[in-house]
Amino acid sequence: xxxxxxxxxxxxxxxxxxxxxxxxxxxxxxxxxxxxxxxxxxxxxxxxxxxxxxxxxxxxxxxxxxxxxxxxxxxxxxxxxxxxxxxxxxxxxxxxxxxxxxxxxxxxxxxxxxxxxxxxxxxxxxxxxxxxxxxxxxxxxxxxxxxxxxxxxxxxxxxxxxxxxxxxxxxxxxxxxxxxxxxxxxxxxxxxxxxxxxxxxx
Amino acid sequence: xxxxxxxxxxxxxxxxxxxxxxxxxxxxxxxxxxxxxxxxxxxxxxxxxxxxxxxxxxxxxxxxxxxxxxxxxxxxxxxxxxxxxxxxxxxxxxxxxxxxxxxxxxxxxxxxxxxxxxxxxxxxxxxxxxxxxxxxxxxxxxxxxxxxxxxxxxxxxxxxxxxxxxxxxxxxxxxxxxxxxxxxxxxxxxxxxxxxxxxxxxxxxxxxxxxxxxxxxxxxxxxxxxxxxxxxxxxxxxxxxxxxxxxxxxxxxxxxxxxxxxxxxxxxxxxxxxxxxxxxxxxxxxxxxxxxxxxxxxxxxxxxxxxxxx
Numbered sequence: 353x354x355x356x357x358x359x360x361x362x363x364x365x366x367x368x369x370x371x372x373x374x375x376x377x378x379x380x381x382x383x384x385x386x387x388x389x390x391x392x393x394x395x396x397x398x399x400x401x402x403x404x405x406x407x408x409x410x411x412x413x414x415x416x417x418x419x420x421x422x423x424x425x426x427x428x429x430x431x432x433x434x435x436x437x438x439x440x441x442x443x444x445x446x447x448x449x450x451x452x453x454x455x456x457x458x459x460x461x462x463x464x465x466x467x468x469x470x471x472x473x474x475x476x477x478x479x480x481x482x483x484x485x486x487x488x489x490x491x492x493x494x495x496x497x498x499x500x501x502x503x504x505x506x507x508x509x510x511x512x513x514x515x516x517x518x519x520x521x522x523x524x525x526x527x528x529x530x531x532x533x534x535x536x537x538x539x540x541x542x543x544x545x546x547x548x549x550x551x552x553x554x
Numbered sequence: 555x556x557x558x559x560x561x562x563x564x565x566x567x568x569x570x571x572x573x574x575x576x577x578x579x580x581x582x583x584x585x586x587x588x589x590x591x592x593x594x595x596x597x598x599x600x601x602x603x604x605x606x607x608x609x610x611x612x613x614x615x616x617x618x619x620x621x622x623x624x625x626x627x628x629x630x631x632x633x634x635x636x637x638x639x640x641x642x643x644x645x646x647x648x649x650x651x652x653x654x655x656x657x658x659x660x661x662x663x664x665x666x667x668x669x670x671x672x673x674x675x676x677x678x679x680x681x682x683x684x685x686x687x688x689x690x691x692x693x694x695x696x697x698x699x700x701x702x703x704x705x706x707x708x709x710x711x712x713x714x715x716x717x718x719x720x721x722x723x724x725x726x727x728x729x730x731x732x733x734x735x736x737x738x739x740x741x742x743x744x745x746x747x748x749x750x751x752x753x754x755x756x757x758x759x760x761x762x763x764x765x766x767x768x769x770x771x772x773x774x775x776x777x778x779x780x781x782x783x784x785x786x787x788x789x790x791x792x793x794x795x796x797x798x799x800x801x802x803x804x805x806x807x808x809x810x811x812x813x814x815x816x817x818x819x820x821x822x823x824x825x826x827x828x829x830x831x832x833x834x835x836x837x838x839x840x841x842x843x844x845x846x847x848x849x850x851x852x853x854x855x856x857x858x859x860x861x862x863x864x
Contacts, residue, residue, distance in 0.1 A: 391833040466746045483863060487835040488649075488843070491822035496834075497639075498809025508822070518704035518820065522657040527699060541774045542671045546560035546818070 380500075382468075385485055395500040400466050401507060407466070409453035416429055418450035436513045447472055447511075473505040522546070601730065601828030604745045606782070615747075616784065623789060627778055638739035643801050644857065645740075645836040646813075647825035647845075648714060651862045654821055655680050655705045661717075661820035665802060667787040668779050670771030677765065677798045678716045678815065685709050691849070716815075717742065717763040718796035718848060718856030725755035725764065734795075738760040738859055740829075741800050743785035749846050751793035760849050761856075764797045789795045800826070829857065 382397055422443050425432035449457040456464050456472050464471050467541075474481030483489035487500065491508065494500040509516070522545050597618055602611060623631045660678045669675040681696035683689045686800050689696070696713075706712070723742050726734050733748035733756055756764045770792045782788040783803035790796050801813035805826070811817075816824040827834030836859070839845060843861040851858075 376810060384567060393833070393835070401816055434856070447652035471677050478578050479864075486580065486838045488825065488839060490864060491817075491819060492811060492825075493817045493834075496805065497642075497831075503822075508820075516654070518706065519654070519656055519820070521655060521701065521705045524657075524699040524701045525660075525676050530675060533768075538670050538775065540672075541772050542674070543774055544661055544665050544671065544777055546658065546665050547777070549658065 392485055393500055394498070395502045397467075397470075397486070397502045397504055398507070400469060400504050402466060407454075409448075413453035418445065420445050429443075431512045434513050437511065457499070465535075470505055474509075501543070522549075555696070561723055594622060597730060598747060602748055603748060605735070612784075619784075619788070623634035627775065627789065629775070629778055629780050630759045631780045631782055631788070633788055634781075634803060634806075635785075636783065636803075638737050638741075639799045639806065639808060639810070640738075641828075641830055642739040642757065643829040644719065644805065645712060645827060645834075646719070646800065646828040646858045647827075647836050647839045647842075648858070648860050649823040649863045650711065650713060650860050651823045651826070651864050652823035653680075655700070655707075655710075656820065659819060659824065662814045663798070664779070666779060666804070667768070668771075668773060668782070668789055668816035669765075669796075670767060670769075670773065670790070671777070672772045673767075674767045675765045675771070675796070677763075677796070678714050679762070680712055680714045682707075682710050683711050685711055687846075689713075690846070691851075713860070715761055716761065716772060716858075718761050718854065719800060719857040720800075721855035722853060724758040724760065724852075724854060728754040728758040730754065739784070739806070741785075741802055742797070743799055743802065744795055744797060745785065746788070746790050746794045746796070749794040751795065753795060755795055760852050764795050766795050767792050 382392075385392060399498055420443065423432075443455075447456055448461060449455040452463070454466075456466060456469055458464060458472060459475055470481065471483065474484075480489050484502070484505075487502075490505075491503050492500050503513070505514075560595050583718075597614075603614060604612075604675055607615065611711075612635055616635060619633055620631050623629070623633075632864055653699075657680050660676050660680060663669070663677050664671070664675075667677065669677060678700050681693065681698055682700045687695055693715075693757070700710075702705075719740055719742055721740065723736055726736055726742060729735075730752060731750055732744060733745045733750070737743050753766055756762075756766060767790050771790050773789075778789070779787060781803060783799075783806070786799040789818035801815075804811040805813060812826050813824075816826045825835050825839060827836035830837055831837065839861050840859060845859045845861045847856045847859060
C-alpha cells in the first residue's frame with residue numbers, strides 16, 4: 353500500500369516536470385488588435401510552434417551575409433524543396449527580415465515578432481484575418497462566454513506550404529447488418545478511436 | 555323460492571362503471587412489478603417529472619442516481635443539474651466550406667457524452683455529397699458510410715448533421731409523456747427516467763437526429779466520462795431515446811466551455827455562441843456570412859446554422 357502511494361507520488365512528480373503543450377511559454381493577449389468601436393472577444397494566442405533547434409535564427413544567421421537570390425537551399429532543404437506558397441511571387445526575404453532574422457518584416461518595412469505573425473499573413477489574406485479576429489476562421493478552444501484560446505495561422509498552416517494536407521478519416525458508423533446480437537465482455541467492447549488521436553495531439 | 559333467491563345473488567347487477575373501475579385496478583396492479591423490493595427501484599418508479607420537482611426532490615433523485623451508477627459502473631459520478639443561464643439562447647454555426655469529413659467530431663462527441671460503444675450510437679452523422687448534385691432538400695443522395703484512405707476527396711463535400719435544436723421542435727410536440735422539452739436556453743433535452751421508448755420523437759424529427767438504445771448501452775469502464783448532467787450525458791438505459799444537447803454539461807456555466815465537437819474540429823469549421831449576445835461569434839456569422847438552415851421550409855426554426863465562410 354505504502355509502496356503504491358510512493359509510486360503514485362513519483363509519477364505525479366514526473367508529470368509535473370513535463371512542460372505543457374505550448375512549451376511552457378506564456379499565451380500572448382492581443383490587446384493591440386482591439387480598436388475603438390470593435391467588439392472583439394477576449395482571447396489569448398499561444399506562441400508559435402518554433403523548433404528549438406532552429407530558433408532563434410540568429411544562432412546561425414547573425415554572422416551570415418543575407419543572400420536574396422532564388423536558389424536551391426543547402427541547409428533548409430525541406431523548405432526550398434516543398435515551398436508552395438505563391439512561389440513565383442515570393443522568396444525568403446519577402447517575409448523574413450534580412451538584418452535581424454529573429455523578426456519578420458511586413459511589406460511596410462515594419463518588423464514584427466514571430467509571436468504576432470498573423471499581421472504578416474493578414475497583409476494578403478485580409479478577409480481571413482478579419483474572420484480570424486472575430487473568431488470565425490480557425491480552431492477555438494476555451495469558453496464561449498469567457499476567455500478564448502485562438503491559434504496563430506502557423507499552428508494549422510505550415511507557412512511554406514499552407515494548404516492543408518489530407519488526413520485519414522475515422523471509421524464510418526456500423527451498418528445495420530454488422531450489428532452483433534451478443535453481449536460483449538468488458539474487453540470486447542470497442543474502444544473509441546479518438547483516444548489515440550487525442551494522445552497524439554497532446 | 556330458494557332457487558330464485560340464489561339466482562338473484564348470482565346475477566347481481568354490476569354497473570358498467572364498477573366493472574370498468576375494477577378491471578382498471580386489476581390491470582394497473584399487474585403493471586406493478588411486485589418482485590422488485592429494491593427501494594431505489596420504487597423511488598425511480600414514482601419519480602416526479604423533472605420540471606415539477608422542488609430542489610430537495612431533485613437532490614434526492616441525484617443522490618439515488620449517483621448511488622445506482624456507482625453500483626452499476628463502480629465509478630463515482632458527479633451529476634449536475636445546472637439550470638439555464640439567464641439571457642442565453644445557444645446557436646451553432648458549421649462552415650461547410652471548411653469541413654473535410656474527418657469524423658473527429660463524431661468520436662469526440664461519443665467520448666464526451668457517454669454514447670454506447672456496443673450497440674454503437676453516434677449523435678453526429680457526417681454526410682457526403684457529390685459536388686454539383688442536388689442535395690439540400692433531398693438528403694437521400696447522401697452517403698454516410700464513406701471511408702476513403704484520406705479526406706477531403708476530390709469532387710465531394712461533407713455536411714455533418716446532428717440535433718438542430720429547433721425553436722419549434724416537432725419531437726417535443728409528439729412526446730406522450732413530456733419526457734423531452736425545450737429548455738430556456740434553447741436546448742432540447744430528454745429525461746431518460748421519463749422516456750418510455752415509444753420513439754414517436756424519432757419519427758417526428760426531420761433531421762434523423764435522435765438515437766434509440768436498442769440494447770443495454772455498453773462502454774469500456776476506463777472510457778466512461780463521470781462528469782455529467784442529468785439532462786445530458788449521464789449514462790442511459792436500454793429502451794430510451796437520446797440526442798445531442800450542445801454538451802449541456804460543458805456549455806452551461808459561467809464561464810461555459812465550448813462543446814466537445816467545436817474543440818476537436820481540426821479545421822475550425824464549428825462555431826458556437828449565444829444568439830442573444832450581439833458580440834458573439836454566431837451573431838457575427840449570421841450577420842456577415844451566407845447562412846442557411848436545414849429544411850427551413852418545415853418551420854422547425856433550427857438554431858443550427860450552416861454557412862460558407864469563403
